[in-house]
Amino acid sequence: MIRITAAQHRVQQASGLAAVLDAVYEAFEAMLSALEAVQDPASGLFAVLVMAAASAANGRNAVALAPSLPGQPLLAVPAGGRPWPGERPERLAGLVAGLSHLVAGRLSQAAACAPESADRAACAHAARCARDICGLLGTSGP
Amino acid sequence: MTARPAFGDFLAAARDHASIAAALRDTGRREAHVREVTGSLLRLVTVMGRYLQDITAVPGDIRSRVPPPLTAWGRARSTARDALTNAAGQLLPHGGGRRAPDVTAGSELARRLDAAAVALTAGRDLLHTHLTRDPRGTRQIRSEWGLVVCSPTAERALLAELAALARQIAPPCADLAQTCRSPDTAAARAGLHQACGWLTVLSAGVQAAQRHVPVSAAERDLLHAIPLNAPLPRPVLDGSEPVARLYDAVITSAERARHAAWMLGTQPAWSPHLTANSLRQIAATSTVTSHHCQLLFRSLAARTARGGTPGLSAGLLRAAEAAGCARAGWLHVARALNQVDTDTMRHLSPTAGEAADLALCTGRLAYADPAWTLSSGPGHQPRTSQDLAPHPGDIPLALAAAHHACDTVTSLAYAERERIRTAASAGRLLVPTRSLPATMDIPRPFAPAPHPRVYALLCLYQDAAAAAAEASAQAGEAAAAIQAPSCVLTTARAAAYPGLDASAARQRAAPGPDIAGQPAEPAGAVQDLLHRLGITNPDLLGRAADVDRASEQLIIEAARQGSTRLEPPSPITPDRSAASPALTHGTRAHGDPHAAILPHDPASGRQHESPQAEAEL
Numbered sequence: 001m002i003r004i005t006a007a008q009h010r011v012q013q014a015s016g017l018a019a020v021l022d023a024v025y026e027a028f029e030a031m032l033s034a035l036e037a038v039q040d041p042a043s044g045l046f047a048v049l050v051m052a053a054a055s056a057a058n059g060r061n062a063v064a065l066a067p068s069l070p071g072q073p074l075l076a077v078p079a080g081g082r083p084w085p086g087e088r089p090e091r092l093a094g095l096v097a098g099l100s101h102l103v104a105g106r107l108s109q110a111a112a113c114a115p116e117s118a119d120r121a122a123c124a125h126a127a128r129c130a131r132d133i134c135g136l137l138g139t140s141g142p
Numbered sequence: 143m144t145a146r147p148a149f150g151d152f153l154a155a156a157r158d159h160a161s162i163a164a165a166l167r168d169t170g171r172r173e174a175h176v177r178e179v180t181g182s183l184l185r186l187v188t189v190m191g192r193y194l195q196d197i198t199a200v201p202g203d204i205r206s207r208v209p210p211p212l213t214a215w216g217r218a219r220s221t222a223r224d225a226l227t228n229a230a231g232q233l234l235p236h237g238g239g240r241r242a243p244d245v246t247a248g249s250e251l252a253r254r255l256d257a258a259a260v261a262l263t264a265g266r267d268l269l270h271t272h273l274t275r276d277p278r279g280t281r282q283i284r285s286e287w288g289l290v291v292c293s294p295t296a297e298r299a300l301l302a303e304l305a306a307l308a309r310q311i312a313p314p315c316a317d318l319a320q321t322c323r324s325p326d327t328a329a330a331r332a333g334l335h336q337a338c339g340w341l342t343v344l345s346a347g348v349q350a351a352q353r354h355v356p357v358s359a360a361e362r363d364l365l366h367a368i369p370l371n372a373p374l375p376r377p378v379l380d381g382s383e384p385v386a387r388l389y390d391a392v393i394t395s396a397e398r399a400r401h402a403a404w405m406l407g408t409q410p411a412w413s414p415h416l417t418a419n420s421l422r423q424i425a426a427t428s429t430v431t432s433h434h435c436q437l438l439f440r441s442l443a444a445r446t447a448r449g450g451t452p453g454l455s456a457g458l459l460r461a462a463e464a465a466g467c468a469r470a471g472w473l474h475v476a477r478a479l480n481q482v483d484t485d486t487m488r489h490l491s492p493t494a495g496e497a498a499d500l501a502l503c504t505g506r507l508a509y510a511d512p513a514w515t516l517s518s519g520p521g522h523q524p525r526t527s528q529d530l531a532p533h534p535g536d537i538p539l540a541l542a543a544a545h546h547a548c549d550t551v552t553s554l555a556y557a558e559r560e561r562i563r564t565a566a567s568a569g570r571l572l573v574p575t576r577s578l579p580a581t582m583d584i585p586r587p588f589a590p591a592p593h594p595r596v597y598a599l600l601c602l603y604q605d606a607a608a609a610a611a612e613a614s615a616q617a618g619e620a621a622a623a624i625q626a627p628s629c630v631l632t633t634a635r636a637a638a639y640p641g642l643d644a645s646a647a648r649q650r651a652a653p654g655p656d657i658a659g660q661p662a663e664p665a666g667a668v669q670d671l672l673h674r675l676g677i678t679n680p681d682l683l684g685r686a687a688d689v690d691r692a693s694e695q696l697i698i699e700a701a702r703q704g705s706t707r708l709e710p711p712s713p714i715t716p717d718r719s720a721a722s723p724a725l726t727h728g729t730r731a732h733g734d735p736h737a738a739i740l741p742h743d744p745a746s747g748r749q750h751e752s753p754q755a756e757a758e759l
Contacts (some may be wrong), residue, residue, distance in 0.1 A: 025576070036477055041469060044520030047505070049431045050476060051516055053423040054373065057480035063416065063485075064574045064587040073576065090520060136517045 003030040004092075008099050010075065010105050011106055017119065021069040024126065027103050030059035031133065038089040044067050045089045052096070052136045058127030059103075066122035068114070097137035104130035147375065150366025152265030153303055160310035163254035176318065176327040177236060178247055180334050182255035183315055184233040187337065189262045190304050191226040194219070195299045196266070215298050216356035222301060229340035236330035251314055271371035286404045286553070289638035290364065296637060299365035302357045305348035305433045308341040351443030364633040374398055377503060381512040385530065388507040389543040393628075395503045395545035399496035403550070403557040406493055411568040415491035416561055418484040423494040424558055425476035427501040428551045428606075430516065432469035434504035435551075435613065436462045437524050438544040441508075445527035445537060457620040458541075463550060464613035471606030472551070475558075478599050480589055483572045484565060497554060504547050507540075531684070538621070542628035545617040549631050552614050555607035559600060560672040566596040667693075 007023070007030040014023040035053040039046060060116060104127045111123035196218060212220065247253045272288035273281055290296050316338035320329040376398065377391035409415060439462035447455040462753040470510060498516065505514045508523045531537045565571040572588040573595065591599075618632035 032480055036480070039473060041436075041466070042434055043200065044522055046433060047501075047516055048519060050426045050429050050473065053480055054419075054426040054476065057422060058419055061483045061574060062488075069587065071575070093519075138519050 004034055004095050004099055007032075008102060011099070011102050014106070014142045017110055017114055018070055019074065019120075020106055021063055021066050021123075022074045024103050024107060025060060025063045025069060026075075027091070027099055027125075028063065028071065028129075031099060032056040032060065034092055034096055036091050040089060043089045045093055048136045049089060049093065052093075052133045054111050055132040056100075057134065059126045059131055062126035062129060063107075063120055063124060064116075064122075065125075066119045067116055068119050069122075094119045095136045100130045100133035100137070103127075104134060146369045146372065147268060148366060148370070149265050149268050149368040152261045152268060153366060155261035155370060156265070156307060157303075157310070159254045159258040159261065160307050163251055163258070163314050164310045166254075167312055175249060175252070176334060177328045178249060178252045179255065179315060179318055180233050180236045180337075181328055182229070182247060182252040182259070183311070183334065183337060185259040186255050186311065187226055187229045187233060187264065187341075188263070189259050190307070191223070191230060193262070193266060193300060193304060193706050194223045195228055197300065197710070206666065214351040215294070215301070218347045218351035219297070219302055221326065222304065222344045225340040225344035225347070229337040229344075232333040232337040232340065236333045242595070251318065251340075251501040255311065255315075258311070260472055262307075268370050269368065279426070285401060287368055287371065287634070290368060290634050293637040293640070295361050295633070296365050296368070298351075298355070299357050299361045301348050303365065305345045309345045312338040312341040312345070341436060360629065360633045364630055364637060367630045373401075377505065378688075379506055382507075383506075383512070385507070385525075385532065386536065386539065388503065389536075389539045391503045393546045394502070394508055394544035395496065395500045396543075396550040398551045399493070399500045400550045402491075402493040402496040406491075406557040406561055411564050411570070414486050414489055416484060416565055417486045417489045417491065418479065418482060418571065419488060420491040420494040421482075421484070421558065421561070422476065422479045423490060424497045424554060425472055425479050427494075427497040427516070428554055429469055429472040429476050430463050430501040431497070431504050431547055431551055432472055432610065432613070434501070434508040435544050435548050435617075436465040436469060437508040438504070438530070438540065438547075439465055441524060441530045442526040442537065442541055442544070446533050448527075453623075454620060454623050457616065457623060461544075461548075461613060461616035461620055464609065464616045467609040468548070468606065468613045471602070471609040474553070475555075475599070475602045475606050481573065481577060482595070482599065483574065485570045485572060485588075489641060493554075493557075500547060500550060504544075507543060538624050538626035541617065541621055541624065542626045545614065545626065545628040545631060548610060548614040548617050549628075549635075552607060552610040554636050555603055555610050559607060560602035562596070562599055562603060566591065609729055654748065677690070 007027040009019075010023040011027050014020040032053055035049050035056060039049045039053070043049070050056060107123045107127035107130060111120050111127060114120045216376045247256055258474075269291050271289045272285045274284050274285065274615055276282050283292065319335035319338065347448065372395050374397055379388075379391060383391065406415075408651075439458050443455045443458035443462060447460060501516060505516070505518075506512065506531070508524055509518075509522045511518065511522045514522055531540045562571065569590055571591040573591045575587055575589050578589060612632070613636075618629070620626075621628045622632065668689045
């Protein structure tokens with residue numbers, strides 16, 4: 001929960017291509033961690049959470065291909081990143097959907113203005129993955 | 143269930159024609175012309191002989207100089223082959239020349255024999271759709287059913303069917319040979335009579351084998367169920383389908399996905415279909431499919447509990463529990479795959495699409511919402527047990543659908559495990575550099591997956607495969623209890639993989655030592671030959687590996703005794719190019735932290751270059 005919130009803040013505050021890519025990479029990691037933590041078969045969201053986690057991994061790996069992504073994380077990952085036990089999947093899915101919506105928007109902007117073609121391609125692909133997560137979790141992307 | 147011709151259709155047609163021929167009254171037989179019937183019987187005997195040739199041909203067409211010890215069925219096969227050869231020899235001089243295919247025979251007896259020959263020929267063509275020949279002329283298996291076609295089980299059942307056919311056609315032909323008194327056909331009648339005698343020999347030989355090792359009804363059903371190896375149409379659901387249509391859709395999508403899984407094994411290590419996105423989608427959708435199977439088995443258990451069949455209900459609950467274990471196994475695989483990548487991205491393989499279709503179809507059957515999709519959120523109730531199987535006669539069909547789905551996720555687990563092994567061996571399995579310790583200074587976004595991570599992934603696939611196999615086995619037992627149409631899946635697995643039950647599957651799924659940080663031990667010459675022959679029996683493969691090791695040891699000892707200066711062949715570095723893909727692909731060896739490679743861009747068809755390299759270009 002903390003990690004999702006922190007990732008959202010970082011994506012909002014990121015400035016410059018490298019910082020945006022770094023923040024988005026961490027955001028996908030945070031989404032992946034959160035989604036995997038609440039994949040409960042008893043939940044009605046089980047199928048979408050499993051599919052969304054795969055999309056988050058695809059998005060993270062797409063961002064990793066961007067040449068402008070810093071080799072090492074610019075900021076340390078906040079501690080206590082995993083959701084606490086008893087977290088309702090519906091609530092967490094809503095948070096992840098919101099973050100993926102934000103990520104898709106920032107990546108679309110980055111894809112439009114990145115000088116290098118490899119950066120643009122990576123951002124565009126990762127934005128599609130973020131929109132996939134939005135679609136799976138019930139919100140429409142930009 | 144699915145509208146695909148099966149071998150049994152043609153076998154039944156041949157038997158029907160033979161039955162009518164056998165039932166012809168005396169007048170009908172006397173009208174027949176001896177030479178005409180001789181020619182028609184020759185056609186039929188020729189086709190039967192070709193079946194025998196198929197049976198005795200080994201995939202790979204390699205025969206041993208040492209004849210194998212004859213079993214009861216081995217003797218029957220040998221007797222049948224000789225009998226058909228002798229029968230053809232008796233008929234050939236008196237066949238009256240070849241009748242053109244469009245010329246109908248004058249007599250009913252000859253017409254029926256011709257029709258039976260045509261049906262048998264078409265049936266043989268159907269069996270051959272599962273087999274092919276490589277450029278060297280070696281027979282290869284093209285589908286999972288191909289393993290069944292070449293199995294001893296199917297061969298025994300086929301011999302039994304041919305013997306039954308021979309029993310039907312011999313009496314009317316022999317009767318014609320005895321009753322016809324025309325002096326100018328004496329030699330032809332004698333030949334026809336003797337040919338019928340050889341058909342009786344064939345039948346007797348097979349009956350003798352039947353007394354030792356009888357062919358069961360399930361084995362005959364398996365032979366009859368071998369389908370045409372042709373793509374099934376993709377099921378398209380619009381939400382208005384009745385539940386019976388959903389049974390068919392699940393089975394069709396399961397068969398399509400199973401075939402796609404089989405085809406994965408034929409793809410080379412460099413296949414562009416081997417992408418992390420595909421691996422992830424298959425794992426995610428197989429998790430969902432296993433979840434749906436659990437819901438379906440539970441629902442069917444509730445349905446049968448009300449119907450007064452507690453034993454069946456308990457069996458279905460066991461299947462549900464096993465499907466839950468399969469779901470957990472697949473979920474672990476999916477999570478592990480979220481931490482790896484491949485050197486090609488984005489592309490989704492056909493198998494991934496088929497696996498998604500299966501998840502969708504099983505979901506439509508498992509949930510009450512007719513518009514359910516993989517992106518449907520919460521609030522979707524499972525279909526009620528009464529709605530899942532409205533009539534008692536629907537229970538076997540619903541069970542067959544879930545059984546097919548379980549069987550397919552088993553096949554997918556095995557196939558995907560081999561893909562991971564292939565990808566790792568070829569250096570195509572990667573991890574994001576950021577996921578590695580910062581002490582590993584790798585100036586690339588991805589690096590080869592460390593051996594422990596690959597080994598762990600293979601172990602997870604092993605567990606998922608074993609759990610899915612267990613679920614399929616439990617479903618098979620329930621299917622057998624109520625004679626569900628999917629019973630044939632159990633017989634087919636037993637025929638294709640003899641000696642392999644759920645517990646053996648665990649052994650089969652065990653990852654090799656090559657990924658455990660130790661050098662690989664590729665298949666030796668004998669084991670490789672068995673692989674090419676389509677042999678999958680773990681015991682035989684293990685014995686072959688022992689033979690290979692012994693032969694290598696012998697060569698090494700011989701080389702030492704001869705004081706040769708030549709390096710003895712290493713058991714771990716054979717001269718097999720496939721085992722050294724790192725060299726052929728220009729990448730570095732495993733374990734080198736500096737061997738980071740960049741993913742391959744499928745659009746450009748070239749490796750990604752580092753920013754510096756791109757600048758230099």
